[in-house]
Amino acid sequence: MAAAVLSLSLGQCGQAPNPAALAANSAPAQDLTFDERFPAPEFGDRFPSARESFQLHTPADFAPKPPASRVASLAPQGPTAREDVTTLVSMNSSAFPYFGNNPASDAPFLNVSSGERRGHRSFSGRVYWQDQTYNDSRVLVHVPEHFDARKPGVIVVFFHGNGATLERDVRDRQMVPQQITASGVNAVLLAPQMAVDAADSSAGKFWQPGGFKRFMDEAATSLARLAGDPASANSFATMPIVIVGYSGGFLPTAWSLEVGGISERVRGVVLLDAVYGQLDKFANWIERNRSGFFISSYTRNTARHDQELMSMLRNRGIEMSQDIDRPLRPGSVVFVETDEGITHRDYVTQAWTHHPIRDVLTKMAAAQPPVRIAAGAQELSGSTSSR
Numbered sequence: 001m002a003a004a005v006l007s008l009s010l011g012q013c014g015q016a017p018n019p020a021a022l023a024a025n026s027a028p029a030q031d032l033t034f035d036e037r038f039p040a041p042e043f044g045d046r047f048p049s050a051r052e053s054f055q056l057h058t059p060a061d062f063a064p065k066p067p068a069s070r071v072a073s074l075a076p077q078g079p080t081a082r083e084d085v086t087t088l089v090s091m092n093s094s095a096f097p098y099f100g101n102n103p104a105s106d107a108p109f110l111n112v113s114s115g116e117r118r119g120h121r122s123f124s125g126r127v128y129w130q131d132q133t134y135n136d137s138r139v140l141v142h143v144p145e146h147f148d149a150r151k152p153g154v155i156v157v158f159f160h161g162n163g164a165t166l167e168r169d170v171r172d173r174q175m176v177p178q179q180i181t182a183s184g185v186n187a188v189l190l191a192p193q194m195a196v197d198a199a200d201s202s203a204g205k206f207w208q209p210g211g212f213k214r215f216m217d218e219a220a221t222s223l224a225r226l227a228g229d230p231a232s233a234n235s236f237a238t239m240p241i242v243i244v245g246y247s248g249g250f251l252p253t254a255w256s257l258e259v260g261g262i263s264e265r266v267r268g269v270v271l272l273d274a275v276y277g278q279l280d281k282f283a284n285w286i287e288r289n290r291s292g293f294f295i296s297s298y299t300r301n302t303a304r305h306d307q308e309l310m311s312m313l314r315n316r317g318i319e320m321s322q323d324i325d326r327p328l329r330p331g332s333v334v335f336v337e338t339d340e341g342i343t344h345r346d347y348v349t350q351a352w353t354h355h356p357i358r359d360v361l362t363k364m365a366a367a368q369p370p371v372r373i374a375a376g377a378q379e380l381s382g383s384t385s386s387r
Contacts, residue, residue, distance in 0.1 A: 085143040086177050088166065089222050093214040094192045095204030095252065096134040103207050103255075110134075122200045133198045139219070140166040141226060142177035142189035149224065149232035153186040154240050154267070154364075155216070156357070157256075161247025161274075162199045166191060174246075174348035176357060183361035187242075188227070190219050194252065201248035201276075203255045212260025216241065242268040242364070244357055246348050247276075254278035257285040264289065268328070270360050271296040273347045275305040283312045286333060293332040295324070295360065297351045299344055306335055324352050327367035328360065 102109045102120075110118040112127050119129040128134065147153065160170050170176050170191050180189045192215070195202055205211045220236035227236075243266055245253030250271060257263050258281040269285065275296055286294050298306045313320060313333065320333045328334075336352050343350075353359045 084145045084177070084181055085141070085226050086171065087141055087226070088138045089141050089226075090137045091139050091192070091215065091218050091222070092137065093205060093211070093218045094137045094139050095194050095202075095206055096136060097130065098134060098202075098204035098207075100205075100208060102202070109202065109204075120200070120202065122198075122202075124199065126199070128195065128198050128200060133196050133200070134202070134204065136193040136196050138166065138193050139222075140170055140177070140189070140191040140193075141219075141222060142180055142191075143223065143226045144181040144188070146181075146184070147186055147188055147227060149227045149229050149235050151186050153188065153235075154242055154361075155219075155223070155236065156180060156187055156189050156361070157216075157241060157243045158189060158191040158357075159243070159245045159249030159252045160191065160194060161249055162195070162201060163197055164194070165197055166193050175355070176348065179355045179358040180361070182355065183358040183365075185361040185365045187361055188223055188236075190215075190223075194249070201251040203252040206252040206255050206260065209259045210261040212256035213262045216262060216265075238265070240267040241265050242270065242360070244270045244272065244360075245274045246272040247274050247344065250274040250276050250278060254281040257281055266292060267330075268293045268360070268364060269295070270357070271298075272351060272356065273298050273302055273344050275302050275309055277305070279305065279309045279312060282309060283316065286313060286318060287316050291330045293328045293330065293334070293364070295328075295332075295334045295336070297324070297336040297338060297347075297356065299338055299342060299347070300340075301344060303337060306337075310335055324359075324363075326363070328363045329367045 098109055100109060101107060102111075110120055110130055112119040112121050117129060117131065119127045120134065121127050158170065158176050160166075160174075164170065176191060177189055180187050194204070205215070217237060220233045221230075223236045224230050224233040241262075243253050243256060253269065253271070253274070255278075257266065257269065258278075263285060266285075266289065269282070269292070271282075275282070275298060282294070285292075296306055296309070310320060318333060320335060322335055322337075324334055324336045338347075338351050348357070349355060
């Protein structure tokens with residue numbers, strides 16, 4: 001069944017004319033100021049218009065509503081049909097806005113100012129302004145139509161790479177919600193907006209001790225409401241987590257594992273051409289959490305760092321594999337170098353296979369013994385016994 005919100009188009013290009021541009025077209029050039037001749041782009045132009053975008057939701061939007069009056073019937077009543085839900089939810093605990101310190105320097109993250117405007121000078125030296133790049137608290141949430149909160153399930157948290165927005169890249173180009181649904185696994189998706197369309201990997205609130213736990217606690221309530229069962233919030237609050245970090249998403253992934261406060265709930269980590277640093281944090285999590293799995297798939301551009309991480313793990317006596325063509329059992333550590341011709345930009349949809357996130361979920365569900373939250377906890381399974 002087609003997703004209710006995915007049918008929205010981002011292809012509409014009609015926009016209201018810029019008043020400054022109209023003035024420039026109607027007055028002699030010598031009579032115009034510099035700002036009138038060359039108007040600065042407005043921040044609103046960086047996002048799709050209201051007609052092109054998801055509707056922005058807050059938790060209040062999901063408050064229970066009184067049931068509509070219905071004519072009594074003796075006919076058997078089957079389950080209510082439900083479509084995929086893909087939407088944006090603003091969360092206080094998402095990565096941004098962030099006004100704390102950068103742990104790399106222990107200096108304020110917003111370290112540049114221009115009048116009342118504050119910004120961050122990135123590692124490359126470029127300045128990104130807080131009101132443009134670090135002020136989006138929205139999270140892309142996806143609940144497939146087949147998801148059942150009463151059954152064992154998994155929450156996939158996706159940290160996108162640099163130069164991305166949730167709609168244009170995570171939803172439409174990388175097709176992450178579609179991969180979750182296509183896996184057939186009882187899984188939901190959370191994808192927080194990181195730096196907006198910028199060459200910056202900053203982790204924001206995920207740098208803070210307990211930041212990932214606060215994010216998952218808040219998300220549990222939103223997921224329960226979107227799944228149509230507000231009482232299932234407790235289930236989402238204990239559900240196992242798989243973190244997928246693509247490219248620059250390595251930084252929030254690493255810090256969430258190291259200081260996030262719920263690393264024991266993380267049953268899998270998938271890095272998609274993303275080992276650019278923080279190797280000690282990844283190695284520490286692998287060593288401490290032998291009931292979870294770890295996958296790093298990479299191109300030759302990141303091969304040096306992956307090989308360094310493999311060397312660290314060998315020195316700690318941890319076995320590894322380069323075979324991804326088998327079920328993912330607890331404790332699996334897999335490194336896979338992809339073939340020539342596989343590009344970094346397309347890596348979320350084409351790595352060792354087409355739609356690698358879907359492939360990970362199906363291999364995880366097929367594993368025997370299956371992934372567990374903890375000893376004695378419920379097993380994670382696919383939505384059908386054939387998976």
